[in-house]
Amino acid sequence: MSELLLIADDDPGVLSALGLLMKAEGYQTIMASSPKEVLTILAQRDVQLLLMDLNYSRDTTSGEEGLQLLQRIRQQDDCLPIVVMSGWGSIDVAVASMRLGANDFIQKPWENDRLMAIVQNQLKLAGIQRHSQKLSGHNQLLQAELSGDTQMVAESASGKELMALIQQVAVTDASILLTGENGTGKSLYARYIHDLSHRNQTPLVSVNMGAVTESLFESEMFGHVKGAFTDAKAARIGRFELADQGTLFLDEIANTPYSQQGKLLRVLEDSQFEKVGSSKTQQVNIRLICATNADLGEAVRLGTFRKDLLYRLNTVEIQIPPLRQRKEDILPLAMAFLDKVARKYNQPRLSIDSAAQHTLQTYAWPGNVRELQHMMERAHILCRSGKIGPQDLGLNTTAGTADNAIAGNNEPDLRCLEVIEAELIRQRLAYFDGNAIRAAESLGLSRSAFYRRLEK
């Protein structure tokens, strides 16, 4: 449907001329001949632009009525594009109306081409503004969803120590390197640090460095201008720019291609970068958090990670212990996950019987907290009574490791492919001590294919 324009003037000749012009250009119009009518129509109809005269009573030229009207509209609506029309010699009135919130001004008698250019521009700008408001609304919802639903659990001595350290460093702007096995909670702690920091009203932008291909690295991180390369049909904003004034979280930092590490170092040191295809230098202000399950010191020794980059990342290094080393966290975490899943399915929360509690506490947790979370969700779904027993955990407890949960069983494996695939990925990660690259290689998968499956 075409846009609806409200045209306000006390001269019927002007109204009919403008009505014809706008109709010929494909717009719908609605007319008002007094300020009162304008306010009534605006209260009832979804008008996309107001084109208004400033004088309504016979023989007045001061523009006072129009300015008052403008002021009243702007008290209620900041966004409606308003184009003001007035007669000769009224520069002062034009300036006054712009100060009161008019978007543009045209002198009478108008030139049709000029008026149409103004109307089209104002409609376009208003569309962009609506779109950006929608995006920022979506963004706020997503941020609230991400940070709102997870309650941090830390009951063990090492868990509490970790939380104290995190609270201490979060409020500084220091770069933080989080290390720990897969599923220990590195991404969650990164968000927690951001939420505690003075940047918490700005975005936390995450990048999984294992999923960024070498060829698209610069465009992904720094953005590109339109036409920078064959596929660059539109300009793109990179992650650094998106994170400006906020926090940039680089997950799986060890997987940054070596050839790109120098470029990353430069922007981290100088806070400056150029978009691909542009020579204009841009400035950014970000707080950096990185995470890895790899031993970066070893990677430096092996020559796959730059030493200078490591020194730039690890101002503060925080090690997140594996779940098997903080056993007192297991049951509180399990209960928190059962709470969460009960809320998700709107069902009562299940409890865990003492045999299952023992199983959970003696299991090795190669997939750490993530494995526990999935196990609790599965147990909630499969449990037939109000209490989860060992049989609901899907573990072969005599063997004590996840690998044996499948291998020690002579029954045919009748689970669906997705479940088997997930289990296999977990096993391989555990086998290779959380090293995703070696796990991917052992499964004959490319790094990006492996990450896609892992994220699924």
Ligand SMILES: Nc1ncnc2c1ncn2[C@@H]1O[C@H](COP(=O)(O)OP(=O)(O)OP(=O)(O)O)[C@@H](O)[C@H]1O
């Ligand atoms: N202390 C905790 N309290 C509550 N939930 C936690 C805690 N630690 C981890 N989790 C949950 O466990 C899951 C895995 O955590 P997360 O994704 O942060 O791990 P990770 O170390 O970043 O994993 P990866 O190395 O695979 O990226 C998430 O759903 C997270 O919310």
